[in-house]
Amino acid sequence: MRLRRCGTDAVLVEVDSLDEVEAVRAAVAAAALPEVVELVPAARTVLVTTRPGGLAAVRRVLDAVDPARRAPVAAREVVIPVRYDGPDLELVASTAGVPVDEVVRLHSSARYTVAFCGFAPGFGYLVGLPEPLRQPRLDSPRTKVPAGSVGVAGEYTAAYPRATPGGWRLIGRTDAPLFDPRRAEPALLAPGDRVRFEVVA
Helix, strand or coil: CCEECCCCCCEEEECCCHHHHHHHHHHHHHCCCCCEEEECCCCCEEEEEECCCCCHHHHHHCCCCCCCCCCCCCEEEEEEECCCCCCCCCCCCCHHHCCCHHHHHHHHHHHHEEEEEECCCCCCECCCHHHHHCCCCCCCCCECCCEEEEEEEEEEECCCCCCCCEEEEEECCCCCCCCCCCCCCCCCCCCCEEEEEECCC
C-alpha cells in the first residue's frame, strides 16, 4: 500500500488489486470517521478526502488495514431487471462455448459488487462476473451504445446510464433509472453495493 498526498486534505491510496481496493474502501467506510468527506475507489486506488486536519485519523485506519480481511460494512442490494436480447449475446455465447440460455443463466444468477464508478455519471463497474463471461472488449468500439445497455468486458459487467461510445459486449438492456440528476442520490449504484440482475421478458 502506497500513500500519496493530494493537497492538504486528501490522500491517494495505491494498491495492487481490486481486492485490496475493496479492503481499503470497506475499512475507511466502516470506521465512519466524521473527518472523511469523500471516499472514491477506482481500479487500483482509493482517494480519501477529509475535513482540514482529518488525515491523521485516516492514516490510523489505513495502518490497520489487512488486505486479506474486509471490514464488515452494511451494503445495499440493488436489483436490476434485464431483457437479455443484446446484439453481442450470441458472440458472448460462442466465445464462452456455451448456449445463449447458459449466458443468461450465468449472468443473472451471479451476485455482483460495485467495485467503483466512473467513465460516465452512474456507470458502475461490477465484479463477480462468472469466468466464462470474462471476455475482451470488441475489436471496434461502437460510436453509440444505447442507454440501458448491459455489457461485459474483462472481469466487469455494467449497465450504461446514458448513450455513449463503448466497446463492451452487449448482452441485454435495462429500463432501471441508473442516473437521474434530480434525485437526492443521482446514481442508482454506489461502491460497495451488492447487485443482482433479474431476467424479464
